[in-house]
Amino acid sequence: MTSPPARIPFEQWDRRYADLLAQGLHEPPYGGPLRRHLQAGDDRLAQLCYDNSPAALRLWNFLLTEGDRLRQARASGDLIVGTMKDLGTVPVMVYAMDHAVAFYPDGAWWTPCMMHASTCDLALAAAAGLDESFCPVRAMAGAFLSGRQFPRPDLLVCSAGATCDDFSAIAARLETLGYPIFWWEICARRHPEAAQGKPSEGEEAVALPGGGTAPRSQVQFVAGELERVRAQLESAAGQTLDDAVLARGIQAANEIRRRLAEICRLAFGSKICPLPALEMLIAQMLAIHFCSDRAQTLEVLTELLVEIRRRIAAGQGVLPPDAVRIYWVNPVADLRAMNLLEDCGGRLCGNDLMFAHATDEIPEDVPPLEALARCALADPMVGPADDRAARICREARALHAQAVIVSRIAGASHCAFEGGVISRRVGADLALPVLEIEVPSVSDALAPSLRTRIEALIETARRGAERSRT
Amino acid sequence: MIVAGIDGGSRTIKVVLLDTAGNTVLASGVCDQGVRQEALAVELLDRLLAGIGRPQGDVARIVATGYARHRIGIAQRAITEITCHAVGVRRQVPGAMTILEMGGQDSKLIRLDGDGLVRDFSMNDRCAAGTGRFLEVVAARLEVRLQDLGPLAEGSRSPANISSTCVVFAESEIIGLLAGGVCREDIVAGVQRSMAQRIAAMAAGNPEEPIVFTGGVALVTGMKAALEAALGKPLTPAPDPLMTGALGAAFLAGRMKD
Numbered sequence: 001m002t003s004p005p006a007r008i009p010f011e012q013w014d015r016r017y018a019d020l021l022a023q024g025l026h027e028p029p030y031g032g033p034l035r036r037h038l039q040a041g042d043d044r045l046a047q048l049c050y051d052n053s054p055a056a057l058r059l060w061n062f063l064l065t066e067g068d069r070l071r072q073a074r075a076s077g078d079l080i081v082g083t084m085k086d087l088g089t090v091p092v093m094v095y096a097m098d099h100a101v102a103f104y105p106d107g108a109w110w111t112p113c114m115m116h117a118s119t120c121d122l123a124l125a126a127a128a129g130l131d132e133s134f135c136p137v138r139a140m141a142g143a144f145l146s147g148r149q150f151p152r153p154d155l156l157v158c159s160a161g162a163t164c165d166d167f168s169a170i171a172a173r174l175e176t177l178g179y180p181i182f183w184w185e186i187c188a189r190r191h192p193e194a195a196q197g198k199p200s201e202g203e204e205a206v207a208l209p210g211g212g213t214a215p216r217s218q219v220q221f222v223a224g225e226l227e228r229v230r231a232q233l234e235s236a237a238g239q240t241l242d243d244a245v246l247a248r249g250i251q252a253a254n255e256i257r258r259r260l261a262e263i264c265r266l267a268f269g270s271k272i273c274p275l276p277a278l279e280m281l282i283a284q285m286l287a288i289h290f291c292s293d294r295a296q297t298l299e300v301l302t303e304l305l306v307e308i309r310r311r312i313a314a315g316q317g318v319l320p321p322d323a324v325r326i327y328w329v330n331p332v333a334d335l336r337a338m339n340l341l342e343d344c345g346g347r348l349c350g351n352d353l354m355f356a357h358a359t360d361e362i363p364e365d366v367p368p369l370e371a372l373a374r375c376a377l378a379d380p381m382v383g384p385a386d387d388r389a390a391r392i393c394r395e396a397r398a399l400h401a402q403a404v405i406v407s408r409i410a411g412a413s414h415c416a417f418e419g420g421v422i423s424r425r426v427g428a429d430l431a432l433p434v435l436e437i438e439v440p441s442v443s444d445a446l447a448p449s450l451r452t453r454i455e456a457l458i459e460t461a462r463r464g465a466e467r468s469r470t
Numbered sequence: 471m472i473v474a475g476i477d478g479g480s481r482t483i484k485v486v487l488l489d490t491a492g493n494t495v496l497a498s499g500v501c502d503q504g505v506r507q508e509a510l511a512v513e514l515l516d517r518l519l520a521g522i523g524r525p526q527g528d529v530a531r532i533v534a535t536g537y538a539r540h541r542i543g544i545a546q547r548a549i550t551e552i553t554c555h556a557v558g559v560r561r562q563v564p565g566a567m568t569i570l571e572m573g574g575q576d577s578k579l580i581r582l583d584g585d586g587l588v589r590d591f592s593m594n595d596r597c598a599a600g601t602g603r604f605l606e607v608v609a610a611r612l613e614v615r616l617q618d619l620g621p622l623a624e625g626s627r628s629p630a631n632i633s634s635t636c637v638v639f640a641e642s643e644i645i646g647l648l649a650g651g652v653c654r655e656d657i658v659a660g661v662q663r664s665m666a667q668r669i670a671a672m673a674a675g676n677p678e679e680p681i682v683f684t685g686g687v688a689l690v691t692g693m694k695a696a697l698e699a700a701l702g703k704p705l706t707p708a709p710d711p712l713m714t715g716a717l718g719a720a721f722l723a724g725r726m727k728d
Contacts, residue, residue: 433590448537449576453593456552460588463553467587 005311005318007049007276007342010034016052025054028296030065037064041148049339051279051318055300055307062291062300063282066103067150069292073101074151079237082153083289084140084171085163086186088358089376090229091289096249097239103150104289106140106167121146122441130173135166135409136333136441141174155236156181157229162188162382182232184225186376189214189383208378209360211394212387222373230369246368252294254361259301260287261359266308268350268399272317274308277348278338281331284351288358323347324458324465327401329392329422330354333409334443337450341405344454345462350399352392356380385418389425397430403461404430405454408438433460471530472496473726475554475719476511476545478538479503481574481602481686484713485514487522487529488720493561495720497522498713507538515544533723535715537575549722551715552580552591558718559682560586562709567678570669570697570705571714572687574602579673592672600668602687604637608661611644612654620691623658630660640664662692666700673701684708 008016017025017033025031034057038045042064050056073080079100083090087104094102121142125131128145130138143149158171158181175181192215195201204216234241263283267275275283283304290297311317319342326341328351341348357378363371380388396404404426406419423434435457437450471491477484483503487496497518504510511534519526534545535554542548551571559569560582569580577600581589594600609616630652632640640661647657681703687693688711698705708714 427590433588435590449593452537452550452552456550456588456591459550459553460590463587467585 003052005274005316006052007318007339008052009049010038010046012052013050013057017057020054020057027061028058028299030061030068030296031058032061034060037061044335047336048278049276049342051276053307055303056275056279058303059279059282059286059300062293062296063286066292067148070101070103070150073292079155080151080153081233081236082150082156084156084158084181085167086157086159086184086376087288087355087379089226089372090157090159092249092253092362092372092375093226093229093233093241093246095252095290095294096245097233097237097241100233100237100239101292102289103153103292105143105150105153105156106137106170107285107288121149128173128177130170132410134170135164137167138170139441141170141177144174144179145177152179155232157184157232158182159184159186159376161185164381182229184229185221186225186379186382187218187221189218189377189379189387191384192216206374208357208374209362210356210378210391212378212383212391214374214377218377219370219373222376223367223369226369226372226376243368246372247364250362250364250368250371254364256287256290256294256298256301257359257361259298259305260284261361263301263305263308264350264359266305266312268348270312272312272315272321273319273323273347274311274317275304276318276338277328277341278335279304280348281335281338281351281353284353284359285331288355319347320345322462324461325349325400325402326458326461327351327392327396327399327404329404329406329419330409332407332439333441334439336443336447337407337437337439340447340450340454344451345458346403346454349401350395352380352388352395354381356391385421386425388418389422392422393425393429396426396432401430401432402465403433403435403457405457406434406436408436410438410440433457433464471724472524472528473720473723474515474529474532475716475721475723476515476532476534476536476542477551477554477713477716477719478507478511478534478536478542479551479573479575479686479715480537482712483507483511483514483536483538484716485511485518486713486716486720487515487518488717488724490724493721493724495717498710498716500712503538507541508543511538511542512544531723531726533719533726535719547723547726549719552578552588552593554715554718554722555684556580556582556586556588556718557721558714558716559684559708561717561721562714563680563682563706566680566682566706568673568681570673570677570681570683571685572601572665572669572683572693573685574606577601577669577672577685577687579669579677581678592674594668594672600665600672602685604640604661604665605687605690607637607641608644608658611641612648612657614654616690619658620693622655623662623692625655626653626659628656629663630656632657632660632664659692659696662690662696663700666693666696669697670700677701677703679703680706682706682708684711684714686712 013034081102082105091102124142125138192203192205205213206219326346331353475486486498532545534542539548571578580591583589683705
């Protein structure tokens, strides 16, 4: 099982899987060859390049069997909660309870099975009035209507307020299609107001995960909203979700976040590149909702971490040592873009996937609902775009990025606005080359153009680095 | 040492043969692009070599650029047209700070730093408006040759307003203008102005001078003036606008280490 690390195309995974089995591969119940997911309809999988490790195989199998887990949960009578828009707050509350799972219906948009527009749930969404002028999150509506991706949840919880317009419209449409939603409000984060000349009379600033602040009044408001969510969850589950139970849930979530943080620290910070960008993206996505199994999420990440450490110790990476370090902003609707980055000579050295607050540790030294409120308010999408840009600049600088790619999501209302803000700030603060691209759900027709842009960015960064050396 | 730059563009293939001893262009040529992209490029290369009495084996290195760059297997390296245009233009116009390149399939605005390295770039390639393809569609609709569009536009007294930003819709708009009795001269001038305004929007603000205009569209009379009006700045035409990408590729081939 100690083949040199490599990125391999889909068709090589059959042979690789057979080799791994022959070498005594031990798999969890959701294990198996990748090909079965292709046969089940995830036909875009055939176009991706994969890390060749057993840890990566497990990661993919875990991701692509979430529907099975949810159906098992239904069969077992567990409470199934669809947590929408909110990334990383309500799932922590749900998983604190026994016999309850949360999943992320709007997360369906980036999974490979959704990408094949002609046959997938995007077409159903379009038939329901949510065409391609909307953000790819519209795939969620198609998934609800088809019932193919996940069973109908017992409860749908969705945040409203400081959320993107597209999402709000899509969720509202979903409700009119017969899927009742429990709404809670997240307010637009603002900076605490200072009283001129009288600091003691200004608003109290509360520290948020990730380094920002919010006024005490906003934290209290969101905590109040989460109190309503708590009551709803208790009612649906028939269980008590008191502070002690929540605190244990937060601790468990933090264990996963710490594991992920260590993966990111090593993968982004080491001299060699121990894990491809695609598998990094998926590992990070797991942190949002634990892919319907919190305990397994921890195990999957732990196995990845072990593999990363092994590769670093052996000095074996998956990319050439001169790959250009790219900081990537926003997740992509077509996962091929992550492969493309590496095909063009780039290496992921950091990213902001719009859910930094779902990976930052939740405070454990304050009451649980306040801690979760602080976490929710740290969401980069609920605050000023410039706050997000500032954090991106801090991270890109610390991670020695040589260039930044801002990947807009086609149709997403917040991206069109934020992309320019982030690009200008990166250009001004870091003087790094920045590229704005748009990656649609199916990027086949744009692949040559995307390649040219990314290659040109990498050439620019490389020539800049060569000049610095001379 | 002889090196070659091959620009596999969307409409044409361009080849430049360079003698690195004196950075002298030994030969250059153009042929139409087609399905057999590499074969066409090799045929053109061989023709140019035959013209100077040298065999292909004398070419030490080849760099390919353009949208077909990865399809030209005889090249040792593929480099994007953005980098190649930057090098090619700087060789021709040493002080250039901005490059406006309009090709058959896309248009680009490339900003350079003082050393001639690419600082950043913008591209329009999602839509044919603002590219040479737009002019081809217009020429076909107006039943004139592409090279006659410029002289035709010079006769315009009142350029038509072309409001559509999509070629398909713009073509419908042109049909409507013709039906309304608008003369071809005014339509062509209107199209040029519309394209120029689109490019000016891509420039987003204040492109640094000198601005060099290159790419196949730079050969169309009237486009330079339309762009200057839209940008509010003078443009310097590249001496051989069709060849700047291939020229840059050839210079980069000369710099490559074995």
